Amino acid sequence: MTVGLNWYLGLSAFLFAIGVAGVLTRRNALVIFMSIELMLNAANLTLVAYSRFLPDIAGQVFVFFVMAVAAAEVAVGLAIIVAIFRHHGSVDIDKVNLMKW
Numbered sequence: 001m002t003v004g005l006n007w008y009l010g011l012s013a014f015l016f017a018i019g020v021a022g023v024l025t026r027r028n029a030l031v032i033f034m035s036i037e038l039m040l041n042a043a044n045l046t047l048v049a050y051s052r053f054l055p056d057i058a059g060q061v062f063v064f065f066v067m068a069v070a071a072a073e074v075a076v077g078l079a080i081i082v083a084i085f086r087h088h089g090s091v092d093i094d095k096v097n098l099m100k101w
Helices: 005-025 029-053 058-088
Strands: none
Touching: 005 029, 029 058
């Protein structure tokens, strides 16, 4: 049995939907970051699947750029979350009002 492109795209769409649900429903900043990472990895899976089934290496190369952006997002995001936790004692985004007037 071979796994076709539709299976990869379906799995990617499922993972992306879980990520969107996590971002929209959760209040914990760490869970929101994990959901964003899940969405980025779903996009990476789509790029790799298309790159595999269409003989073009551009999708796999673009995955490395997405992974670099994800790593930078984690580094900056976790630093912000640690600073918020030290200031407020919680990472609940409803309790953080630093950007409000």
